[in-house]
Amino acid sequence: MVSRVIPVEPFDLVIFGGTGDLARRKILPGLFRRFRAGQMTPDSRIIGAARAPLDADAYREMIRQGIEEFGGPESKDSESLAAFLDRLDYVSVDATVEEGWPRLAALMRDGVVRAFYFSVAPSLFGPLAEKLHEHAIADVDSRIVVEKPFGRDLESARALNRTLAEYFREEQIYRIDHYLGKETVQNLMAVRFGNLLFEPLWNNHYVDHIQITVAETVGVEGRGGYYDKSGAMRDMVQNHLMQLLCLIAMEPPSRFEAGAVRDEKLKVIRALQPVPVHHIVRGQYDAGDGHPSYREEAGNPRSFTESFIAIRAEIANWRWAGVPFYLRTGKKLKARHSEIAVVFKDLPHTIFEGDHARHRNILSIRLQPNEGIDLTVTIKEPGPGGMRLIDVPLDMTFSEALGQEGQDVPDAYERLIMDVIRGNQTLFMRGDEVEAAWAWTDPLIAGWEARNDVPKLYDPGSTGPDDALMLLHREGRRWREIKA
Known part of the structure; x- marks a missing residue:
């Protein structure tokens, strides 16, 4: 049985923590499989963002190695992998300083879905959200994906929710649980x-x-x-x-x-x-x-x-x-x-x-x-x-x-990220x-x-x-x- 794949809208997906273990093992190999399945449009883009001082070519090489290691049999398709890597870019940014943010802002396009994956420690959620709004990188239709832990108790969970609510409406926030x-x-x-x-x-x-x-x-x-x-x-x-x-x-x-x-x-x-x-x-x-x-x-x-x-x-x-x-x-x-x-x-x-x-x-x-x-x-x-x-x-x-x-x-990560692009919050926590x-x-x-x-x-x-x-x-x- 072959499932019917429906392409999602064109998007710019920025992965904060784009050089991290989760990005290399799960997020980007999953996105490659969705690209290979025909679910990503040719003009969709993925932008890695982290503190590491890399250029785009070095980042693509890092992700190529990650996909070859964790991407399963599909990673043997060298032609598709090369086409996928062409859609990757990289910006060196730090949530606590100004450097790099103007360049990230310049990369954003109008008329596409803007999504931001916070694959970082929860302590950086607030600073990242602030920078996205300070530099007009996020708009009213942008979506953010946040990884657990969503606090370590009720008090910290409430504080985290308040922080995110300063910059994003609840319908823009996707709390991901891969289960x-x-x-x-x-x-x-x-x-x-x-x-x-x-x-x-x-x-x-x-x-x-x-x-x-x-x-x-x-x-x-x-x-x-x-x-x-x-x-x-x-x-x-x-x-x-x-x-x-x-x-x-x-x-x-x-x-x-x-x-x-x-x-x-x-x-x-x-x-x-x-x-x-x-x-x-x-x-x-x-x-x-x-x-x-x-x-x-x-x-x-x-x-x-x-x-x-x-x-x-x-x-x-x-x-x-x-x-x-x-x-x-x-x-x-x-x-x-x-x-x-x-x-x-x-x-x-x-x-x-x-x-x-x-x-x-x-x-x-x-x-x-x-x-x-x-x-x-x-x-x-x-x-x-x-x-x-x-x-x-x-x-x-x-x-x-x-x-x-x-x-x-x-x-699971493939499915959930595509749901983010579609704007479907059914499988995410409120x-x-x-x-x-x-x-x-x-x-x-x-x-x-x-x-x-x-x-x-x-x-x-x-x-x-x-x-x-x-x-x-x-x-x-x-x-x-x-x-x-």
Whole structure:
């Protein structure tokens, strides 16, 4: 199956932090794939902006190397790569000085979409926004893309929102969370709201519980300094897992439009109940099998920062009253595995006998490593010997269903940047969403800090601390297996 590609409007995209790791690994390789797919018009341009004293040719060479390293098989198309690099330019600028800004202003064109990607530290958002307006680089229709972290608590998130609001309207601000650009996440909305089959069952009458897992095999490695001030709660739960929770739990919006979708997501966050102490498990990976411990990698021998967290959450509304939402995420776990699992209730009565008579339907939405959706259903095991029941998945793995091993499925960054150019904010967070998420998260963090809570140690390559297993076991449930 070949997807139909619709070109976006001509644009000038300025990437602040254009020499950084994110730009080289994700942003520019993704833009190259969109160019190669025919989604970028020939007169669209990309301008790298950073403090490094490079000229345009040196920058193009840097990006060529990045695309060849991280761009996948498409980077072997040397003719397309050369044509893409021709659309790149570079300006050396510093958010704190005047030099370079007049040149950037002179490069801007009228009659095209102007977008500015802030791939920099949040402390530079304000100075960059000020310079864009001081030099009339941004106009009333310009868009800015900002990367997380969107603050580290409610107070700093509010301050960041106020800073951006001094120069840009909310409809110009795109707070990017790459998880929302994944094909599976968007298909979650299609499955829920495009099929009569599921929506009538999507409530506390039929759903027993929901599990959201984002497991990583890597440790903090070179990010130890940042991560030790953040932890799994701030780094993953407050944004990524919260957004997944909203999409799985929200009411059907009146229409598939940014404002309506984000209104419903906000209602979910505001309906989240406070979490009791015994419904939170924090962990920290220990040393083992030649791997250093978290404290060694973070360079802090007394760190109480969590590299793993599991939470039992509840939503106080009619649809979800009494349904637990189990969230877990961690580093140095058994496998790289991200999944949303909707576990349906047992049959009210079974006509079958024996130990294996009761089976549950489970809808599994896989985000990584193999994006797709499967529904576990119960059938008779083939062969003689009576009515023996087994569970089998109805599987839709995108790499198989879409053909060409998924090459037609854009990367999350590709999709989201093209949405910025289109002016579509549906898959981006709104300012009040961010603040509501921090309002729920802050008391949890304050609670364990006040208690001087020490994370439970767990072995690298495991599923996390044993206490996380008990979070479900004491209620007669089990975590889904973390598997590659």
